[in-house]
Amino acid sequence: xxxxxxxxxxxxxxxxxxxxxxxxxxxxxxxxxxxxxxxxxxxxxxxxxxxxxxxxxxxxxxxxxxxxxxxxxxxxxxxxxxxxxxxxxxxxxxxxxxxxxxxxxxxxxxxxxxxxxxxxxxxxxxxxxxxxxxxxxxxxxxxxxxxxxxxxxxxxxxxxxxxxxxxxxxxxxxxxxxxxxxxxxxxxxxxxxxxxxxxxxxxxxxxxxxxxxxxxxxxxxxxx
Ligand SMILES: Cc1cc2nc3c(=O)[nH]c(=O)nc-3n(C[C@H](O)[C@H](O)[C@H](O)COP(=O)(O)O)c2cc1C
Numbered sequence: 001x002x003x004x005x006x007x008x009x010x011x012x013x014x015x016x017x018x019x020x021x022x023x024x025x026x027x028x029x030x031x032x033x034x035x036x037x038x039x040x041x042x043x044x045x046x047x048x049x050x051x052x053x054x055x056x057x058x059x060x061x062x063x064x065x066x067x068x069x070x071x072x073x074x075x076x077x078x079x080x081x082x083x084x085x086x087x088x089x090x091x092x093x094x095x096x097x098x099x100x101x102x103x104x105x106x107x108x109x110x111x112x113x114x115x116x117x118x119x120x121x122x123x124x125x126x127x128x129x130x131x132x133x134x135x136x137x138x139x140x141x142x143x144x145x146x147x148x149x150x151x152x153x154x155x156x157x158x159x160x161x162x163x164x165x166x167x168x169x170x171x172x173x174x175x176x177x178x179x180x181x182x183x184x185x186x187x188x189x190x191x192x193x194x195x196x197x198x199x200x201x202x203x204x205x206x207x208x209x210x211x212x213x214x215x216x217x218x219x220x221x222x223x224x
Contacts, residue, residue: 035116035118035119035121035123036116036119036121036122036123037113037121037122037123037124038113038121038122038124039119039120039121040071040074040075040078040120040121040122041071041072041075042075042120043075043076043078043079043080043083043120044072044075044076045079045085048182048185048186049184049185051181053184053185054181054184054185055181055184056184057184057185058180058181058183058184059184060190060191060192061189061190061191061222062137062138062139062189062191062218063139063142063189063222063223064139064142064143064144064189064218064220064221064222064223065220065221065222065223065224066142066144067144067220067221068108068109068144068145069144069145069188069219069220069221073186073188074106074145075120076182076186077145077179077182077183077186077188077219078104078106078115078120079092079120080092080178080179080181080182081093081104081115081147081175081178081179081182082102082104082115082117082175082178083117083120084117084118084120089118091117092178093171093174093175093177093178094171094174095167095171095174096156096159096167096170096171097157097167099155099156099157099167099171100155101151101152101153101155101156101167101168101171102149102150102151102152102168102171102172102175102214103115103149103150103151103152103211104147104148104149104150104175105125105147105148105149105150105205106122106145106147107129107130107131107134107145107146107147107148108129108131108144108145109129109131109144110127110129111124111125111126111127111128111129111130112124112125112126112128112130112204112205113125125205125206126204126205126206130201130204130205131143131146133197133200133201133203133204134146134148134196134197134200134201134216135193135195135196135197135216136195136197137193137195139191139193139218140193140216140218142218142220143189143218143219143220144219144220144221145218145219145220146216146217146218146219147179147216147217147218147219148196148201148205148213148215148216149172149175149176149213149214149215149216149217150205150207150211150212150213150214151164151168151171151172151211151212151213151214152210152211153168153210153211153212154210156168164212165212168212168214169214169215171214172214172215173192173214173215176192176215176217179192179217179219180192183219187221187222188219188220188221188222189219189220189221189222189223190217190218190219191217191218192215192216192217193215193216193217193218194215194216196213196215196216198213201213201216
């Protein structure tokens, strides 16, 4: 083989490799895009109030203005709550044995979604307002956003019933505290609540038998 021919073959191989890589990346991007119905803006992971100030301001507020949360605020809130903060896929909140069994359901006037941390987007569950089915207290339907923390017990290995309940409650509570602190930092109102209408939300969200509702949390701008 002449040096020129060898050179051409090497170039051809490089072009073919690049084309294959581009096709693979395109395929991955397409799959990632298909996983969610709503891609959120990239979260702003710097700034905010100093931690000690946010802790001083953390509180429960049960009355909300109607104003919806802008997409950037929703993105930051969900990332703070339960986003991925390390290259190995671990999250802003701890979880027992890193099971990551909590799904964050996101209820707004437009519909019910589930937060997909890897794609940092929302997957639509139903295209209608189910906020009134989350609880009897007025805040769950009055706040522009109510989050429902649902444990998927299928992800909890062979833990016994008591451990599953305890770990799921603890893991949901860490997420709720992240939400409270983000709200304190951002001047948002929030209330975490356990009094969820479990049968009504289970039906509205089409939850499976292995999915257990742990807590819910309403978020919005405080009523003036
Ligand atoms: C596990 C848990 C369950 C709660 N359930 C409800 C509830 O169902 N409804 C409600 O209005 N508030 C609920 N809260 C909010 C508490 O009432 C509130 O945190 C408490 O009054 C203290 O107020 P603070 O959060 O401003 O410190 C709950 C809080 C926790 C930690």
